[in-house]
Amino acid sequence: MDQKQKIIKLYMEGESKRGIAKITKKSRNTVAKYIQEFEESKLEDVRQLPIPESVMKPPTYKKRIGKSKVLTEEIKNKLRKFITDNEWKRNHYMKKQQMKIVDMHEKLLDAGYSISYTTVRNFVNQETAKSREVYIRRYCEPGYEVEFDWGEVKLEIDGKLKAYSLAVFTLPYSNYRFARLYQSESQVCVLDVHTKFIEHVDFIPAVFVYDNMRTVVKSFIGNEKTITDSMVNLSNYYQFKIRLCQTRKGNEKGHVERSVEFIRRKAFASQYSFTSLEAAQDHLLQTLNKLNLRDHHEHEQKHIELMRKEKEKGQKVTMTPFDSADLIECLIDKYSTVVINQNHYSVPEGHVGKYIKAKAGAETIKLFIDGCLEAEHQRNWGVHQWKMDLYHYLDTFKKKKGAIAQSECLRQAPSQIKKLYNDHYIGKEKEFIELLFYIRENNKLERVLDAVKQLNTIRTGYVSTESILFVCEQSTPVKADGFYRDETAHQSESNMKAYANMFNQEEEVAHYG
Template identity: 35%
Template sequence: MDKYTIIHLKRKGQSNRKIASELGIDRKTVAKVWNNYQSAQFQLVSRPDLTKEEIERLTEEIVNHSYNSQNRINLKLTPEVFKRIADILTDEEEKKRILGNRHKQKLTATQIHQMLREEGIDIGLTTVTNAVRELKAAKEVFIKQEYEFGDRLEYDFGEVRLVIDGKMQKYYLAVFASPAGKFRWAYLYTAQDQKVFLDSHVRFFAMTKGTWKEVVYDNMRNVVSRFIGKNEKELNQKLIDLALYYNFEINVTNCFSGNEKGYVESSVKKLRNSIFARKYQFESLDDAQNYLEEQLTILNEDSLFEEEKAYLRPVNFNYELAEILVASVDKYSCIRVENNFYSVPDYLIKKKITVKNYLDHMLIYSNNTFVCEHKKVNGVKEYQLELSHYIKTLRKKPGALKNALVLKQYPQLHTIYQTHFKAKPKEFIERLIQLQDEPLDVIIAQFEQNTIQEAISKSQLHESVLINSINQLQTLSHLMARRYPHG
């Protein structure tokens, strides 16, 4: 929170001295945080040739929020302080009644802050300013807003009910909306937790290749960790890290003020009704997600997003969201991740490997070398097995194919094996070895083609044998007729 506050105030043009005074820290700390942040951001944006290690170092520099805050002023807005500010504003209303609406002697938030400090109350100017703004907004008048390209992006979740694989279930749309660009985009998820929240941002900014100056949110749990007093909000640290990396301001609406991000509020309804009102049944979640992307492309044909791209802050590298795990490979050549099992090549049995665990997939490494990738499965104690991971073992134990779970996870291959190779498992395995670098559909097609060719060859062989037999019978008949002309 401290680092984000410094950067937020610097973007607003405040001096190091003023920020240091308000936050109760050394101004050299302010200068160091700001200079390091600017340097790291510049390198991320201007150097597309950065190595993986350099990106990780710069990311750490950007999101690292630790510094000595031992002597920092307490910024909590207590109910008593909030009431004191409210009393001051009540006095201001009385002053306005006496002096008239146009009088020039109105107290500013800075003056109110100074009054509180003189009364012995330790509180920051930003906290006072936010409290004054909220109290003055009690009688709110809505004013139509207009935004420039690249200024504002709004975010929200929306619920949608779909029937997937015959089962009705609630799903969630993570919706992004640019008011200036008239651009709307969404991703479909099974939850709306923090992993989903962060994943949707990384995917969206990877697609747009740029970020907006500010992103606007409501008071969802992924944004606000807790409320302090009646006014101040403690932002979620993972969102702060994300904002620091992508260089955008976090704008949180007032409670129950959906109008403050009205474009995305209406976008949720529009996308839900335009896309899923007519079609709501799908074979799989992947089908639903692909359908959503197709429809979004059509809906955005008239948007101004292509023009807005030139105004976005460039993004060259994705923010790394992976959870790093160390897993042990069991005797079945599987690792356990989140209560499900995933295969790895059988030469890794009883070894420890590194897993980069993402929301919907994982990357597996051994001794810093990439091994394989798995799409994550839903459920508990489910298995995701890759046939190529067991080739070495199956070659030694071909009889294990008969009841192997890994083969049953490929129904078409399993049928081919049961129909044509049950009595010759070694031949089946050798063909798999020849095709192991090919995608599954190519492997199946090759097996089917070979099976058909063999069937034709056998048929031709049978036909040839039959013809030969007939010819031999005819020849024998002629010979017999000559030898015994009168029967």
């Protein structure tokens, strides 16, 4: 037991001050002092005062604060200047060039001052602690708000490593996440992902939150910010409001800031190589489905279930999706292509020198001639690339048959078409062009490929345009792997035999069934 507590205990038991002094071996003045403090404390109510009931606690002594001999006002001012410089660098995108405490200490030593690192550290920590930011806990109302942000992810698509943009939406209440990959962060991509998000969740939050990205904020004039025309049109169409974060205050949309890193890690940390961008999109969608089926850390419900509650309180979607494409007027050049953002896209021949309308979306390019959709291409976000459709040039190939072998059109054609040409039509370009006309007019590529397989079973090298067309025009295709022989199959086999006899074939027609 502490001596002070022992003295008061003896006093309460009726012991005299002189007796207490003898027992505790303390001076009578000390005993009297403790007893007096005890009696006075019983008369004072300290429950509403910022002091403790300390009469029963051991005595404490004030620590002597001596005058600092090393940390002079001159050194303090220098350290404050270093701290101010660091703050300026943070505000001017030079965060990585700030001085650390060890750099400040070395700077003082180089200037001839004798001071320890610990002294410098304690003073800097004390100064910076004065200006630490206070954060306000948010209340998230269901269906009221959604946050948007971009992130970057590096993927290997078809063997090529490239950086892609990850567009992410997060609903703060449910923490439900939606994301999509893009090859650009341009305005049309921002509009496109908004339409896809609204179509996905099937309701419109009242407020969309952004940082000060260029595709949303057109200009700064003092503290006034001007929204871009495209975002104004989008918000007017869907009837939502736009809220912008303060400059360099990403914590004001902290849910989506965290979601960008979280989704990127969960989706692409272990798998980053894909055969195509569409395969990467599918993998991202599957990952999001798994994440949204997890339980919310506070509400103890699945994110997707909480999102459905938000949907009940949010604005219903009563309009068709917003058209996010840019309308461009283009001139068809001598290659029967139009140039959009330094990339060429083919147009059906016969319109060279004519101006047409093009709708350039985030994923597709649609070409209109006299108000009719005549061609559609997947958008290319590179530069000086060519997107050419083989069927757009068939009339020209009839006049320039030799050009097809080394044409860019054939190089970009489907792999089945290229294989068909390389296996059966080298040196027979006229027949090949006739077959392409048939495929384009009747949309029977799969039927043609089946006919080629059937003809190859008769005899290798027996494939020709005339024989392919004959097989394709049969009412019922012959199944090479079937075992059921009906009247139609029997007649088809007889036709094949007769056709083989016309060309004096020695090989016997293959029997099916």
